Amino acid sequence: MAGGLQSCQICGDFTLQIDGWSDLIPNYTLLHAEWQEDETFFDGMLHFSCLSGWEHRDAFLTEFRQIETGYGRVLSFEIEGTIHQVKQPGFHYNQQIHQGRDCDIFRHTSTDTWLVLTHQGPWYRLGAAQLDALANGRAARFPGGGHRTKLPPGISNAEVARMDLPELLERLGTTEHYPGLQDGSPEYEVWNYDDTHRILEYSVAVDLPLPEEAVEFLADYARTYEPIVYED
């Protein structure tokens, strides 16, 4: 089972956060791990490829969906005979716009962002730029952005500067958890690295591996939706 903060909570291997292939579940979301004997919360990194084949996938996805689409749910749980109630923080992807064979799609109620929840496990967040790309027959590309991670000991500044993304994943022993990544034409950039603290700041722009069903639905939807307008 998982060790450090950067370990996948399912397989225990290092997890480099790459949108479309892995994600972080922050502890404040209180994702209830009802499948664990002590019924604690799931928090930390996970590889989507691990989630897809996981025995607790469906229970995890049920919880995750409630958090993303059901802001402000009240949770009750029992610790040593006492019932505790907490209000679960959540997100506002409350408007379901598609229910399908492979995925469901939700719109955020106050911003032009969308969430694709696949039944296999992976999820994808999209903005207006990604919808515009789909409407024009292009891939929904995550544009990149800053992620931070702590690398394991023993990787020098010179090595980080020299390695491309496949080499880095290989060095971290985690290549197998990113199937199909190269098909998304990833563009990896090191923003900063310092081998005394081992903090890597990096960006990976990549085409998101959306299910075909989501691509088809959103390509049509993107031509017709009304953007949210804020009035003074």
Ligand SMILES: [Zn+2]
């Ligand atoms: Zn994993």
